Amino acid sequence: MTEAVTVRDLVRQFGPRRAVDGMSWRAASGQVTAVLGPNGAGKTTTIECAEGLQRPDGGEVRVLGTDPWSAPAGHRSRVGVMLQDGGLPGGTKPLRLLRHLASLYADPADVDGLVQRLGIDAFSGTTVRRLSGGQKQRVSLAAALVGRPEVVFLDEPTAGLDPHARLDVWDLVRETRDTGCAVVVTTHSFEEAERLADHVVIVDHGRAVAEGSVAEVTGERTLEDVYFELTREGSR
Numbered sequence: 307m308t309e310a311v312t313v314r315d316l317v318r319q320f321g322p323r324r325a326v327d328g329m330s331w332r333a334a335s336g337q338v339t340a341v342l343g344p345n346g347a348g349k350t351t352t353i354e355c356a357e358g359l360q361r362p363d364g365g366e367v368r369v370l371g372t373d374p375w376s377a378p379a380g381h382r383s384r385v386g387v388m389l390q391d392g393g394l395p396g397g398t399k400p401l402r403l404l405r406h407l408a409s410l411y412a413d414p415a416d417v418d419g420l421v422q423r424l425g426i427d428a429f430s431g432t433t434v435r436r437l438s439g440g441q442k443q444r445v446s447l448a449a450a451l452v453g454r455p456e457v458v459f460l461d462e463p464t465a466g467l468d469p470h471a472r473l474d475v476w477d478l479v480r481e482t483r484d485t486g487c488a489v490v491v492t493t494h495s496f497e498e499a500e501r502l503a504d505h506v507v508i509v510d511h512g513r514a515v516a517e518g519s520v521a522e523v524t525g526e527r528t529l530e531d532v533y534f535e536l537t538r539e540g541s542r
């Protein structure tokens with residue numbers, strides 16, 4: 307098993323607040339790793355450190371063996387990123403944007419195939435700012451995958467999607483994993499984690515409180531029960 311992402315004793319401080327407080331977990335190539343945790347637990351901050359968008363105040367993150375903060379451009383082209391708020395330019399149209407992004411990579415994915423798989427063809431001529439939240443999500447996901455990354459970070463990829471779109475996204479995530487990519491997904495959905503994840507990380511108050519396969523983390527219980535026990539006020 308190749309370790310694609312390693313988070314070790316990570317610390318991230320914003321003024322007096324420790325958003326990430328000794329976080330440690332790992333994600334392997336060819337696996338979907340789901341990171342679950344309450345609002346404000348430090349998931350996005352950790353993922354942004356792994357994407358090279360934030361600099362850790364302590365501990366370390368390695369992605370494909372490299373420190374993402376000081377990584378060269380060649381590293382960044384091996385890593386796909388889907389940000390929680392999309393980060394898409396509002397004035398472009400989805401198809402044009404995806405073709406442009408594809409042109410930045412030496413060996414991009416088939417844009418037409420991605421567009422069709424995610425149902426983007428139905429709104430490919432509408433400017434991004436006029437798209438619904440779920441439509442923007444789909445374009446963001448396509449943008450994260452268009453470079454055929456070896457590691458991809460998906461921040462709540464199915465939040466706000468209708469049930470059909472959710473199934474389409476799950477299928478695409480599984481296919482991406484099956485190409486050997488390490489897929490790291492943050493989610494608030496137990497169903498998503500149970501259906502999709504090979505490896506689960508539960509975080510709370512800036513640190514990982516459980517990690518392993520769904521079966522290892524849950525034993526005889528449900529993921530939901532374990533989650534509530536580990537993250538309930540008072541258990542912390």
Ligand SMILES: Nc1ncnc2c1ncn2[C@@H]1O[C@H](COP(=O)(O)OP(=O)(O)OP(=O)(O)O)[C@@H](O)[C@H]1O
Pocket residue numbers: 320323324325343344345346347348349350351352
């Ligand atoms: N730039 C920042 N400045 C100050 N505080 C921040 C900053 N970014 C994050 N925080 C704080 O750090 C904590 C962790 O935030 P983070 O976004 O990582 O949580 P999360 O687990 O992703 O939450 P959610 O499930 O709501 O997306 C929160 O209390 C948040 O307010």
